[in-house]
Amino acid sequence: MHLYDSTIPSGNAYKIQLLLSHLKIPYKTTSLNIVSIPSESRSAEFLVLNPNGRIPTIVLDDGTVLAESNAIMFYLAEGTKYLPDDKLERARVFQWLFFEQYSHEPYVAVCKFRTYWAPGGFDDLTEREIKKLRERGQDAIDVMEIHLSGREWFVGDDYSIADIALYVYTSAAEAIGFRVEGHVRAWLERVEKVEGWVKIKKDPTGKCPS
Template sequence: MGLISNMHLYDSTIPSGNAYKVRLLLSHLKIPYTTTNLNILSVPPETRSVEFLAMNPNGRIPTLVLNDGTVLAESNAILFYLAEGTDYLPDDKLQKAQALQWLFFEQYSHEPYVAVWKFRTYWAPGGFDDLCESEVKKLRERGQEAIDVMETHLGSGREWFVGDHYSIADIALYAYTSAAEMIGFKIDGSVKAWLKRVEQQEEWIKIKNDPTGKCLS
């Protein structure tokens, strides 16, 4: 595959869906790596340390350090890099663009609502208390809209989001959708069946446990 082994992943101590995407693909590809878990709940978060900001000025996880020291940030960019030349990214030009389409959808229309709802449900001090009613409503509605888009796409007879194969499009969307029903979003039949298909893939791993005990996924 030409991929570099002995990578180092900066993850969070609590279960991050964005970091989970990377861990899941690394597991599928059987690529060895080491991990540093950073406390993003501390004040300030460990991702805002001088050392980490020197590596990733955006101060976020996941961050992947390649064997040659090159730093790669942003979960879906990391997925794209790791999947290049593997079965997890289509060779076909159009299907590759469609995979990117779903990665962009996940980060723009899905993650900002479903992931934020999950974080506020379990870990944010005060939960939703600092948001006005309209802001809470927007989070809920936009998150559900994204999941409904997924249901419509899969409900047309598709097993996977792009072509006929499991790909990084599925991995990106799986991470937070797998927790969506537990935090109150409605998951319909096609998405439920797709979640099960993802979990049947070789070398699938579950998202890590929450050391705070607040999230039981």
């Protein structure tokens, strides 16, 4: 398997690196410079693989290409303990994967990228747009705090790809100014104790401290 990720530590790519580590599946990596203008993920060569021009993208040994971090996790987790068999529990995993992509990642991940790497940071946004990013990101983390009250994991009694999807950017949230409270904090610590957990890759630019 071949994983296309980025030279800077992408949370969306980290989802795949984390799951592959839990599953002990070996893979090769090509890291694209997504901070360059244009991003290397927009090269003609890469657009043949993923017309959406984004990482993570995987290429299986038979040449099959798959994009979108949560779809890749779903594919890799099928038949493993990281994706439940029960119909309702699977639907609940999807509930959190869609929540992550619609209500969390567009705000928390965007704030992370702009804080550390985007040329000009937040400069091209109005005060109102910055406020919206911060408020919506905080709302998502607050929803997680409520859900985790009295629960160890997002779905059922076990760690699943729903936890991985929500972990990657939430673990970076406090350092970029979001409020992270007790239940989320305890859950972040639980995730970091799961067998096979690995730290996100180091930032070669040195801008992101994690």
